[in-house]
Amino acid sequence: MSVKIPAEIHEIKEFVPLQVEVGSNFEDALRRFKSLVQKSKILSLYKEKQHYEKPSEKKRRKRREAKERRRLTLLRERQMANGEWDRKQKNREDKRRDRYDEEEYHE
Structure with a gap:
């Protein structure tokens, strides 16, 4: 089963890659990553488009x-x-x- 990636996801250009320093706290980096993904709305768009x-x-x-x-x-x-x-x-x-x-x- 293949999933078609919605066009809206390709239009998102505000997503900034997360930079993690060596020796920094993993939990903080994970929290920042989750907030970046949530702000970019990638997952919510994907979930919306999974089913008609x-x-x-x-x-x-x-x-x-x-x-x-x-x-x-x-x-x-x-x-x-x-x-x-x-x-x-x-x-x-x-x-x-x-x-x-x-x-x-x-x-």
């Missing part, structure tokens, strides 16, 4: 995705109204700060 999606199915999927986005937006607005969002943001920032401090400590 009928226009009605595409419309239904888009409607379902929009409904989920609206639900999450309403949830976030509700959390902002009662102050829960600020608490969550503070916790996230604290975790990031702790993780950064741990990495700095280990180097």
Whole structure:
């Protein structure tokens, strides 16, 4: 079975090869590689083009995705109204700060 590479993938020219220095952290390089691939949308385009999606199915999927986005937006607005969002943001920032401090400590 051969897979036809979509024309959109050939048009992507923003993908920058990842340069890894010898002795650098592999996990960091892998994380950077994954983010580069995700930003270039290569995998998402490939997955979309693997199977034919009928226009009605595409419309239904888009409607379902929009409904989920609206639900999450309403949830976030509700959390902002009662102050829960600020608490969550503070916790996230604290975790990031702790993780950064741990990495700095280990180097």
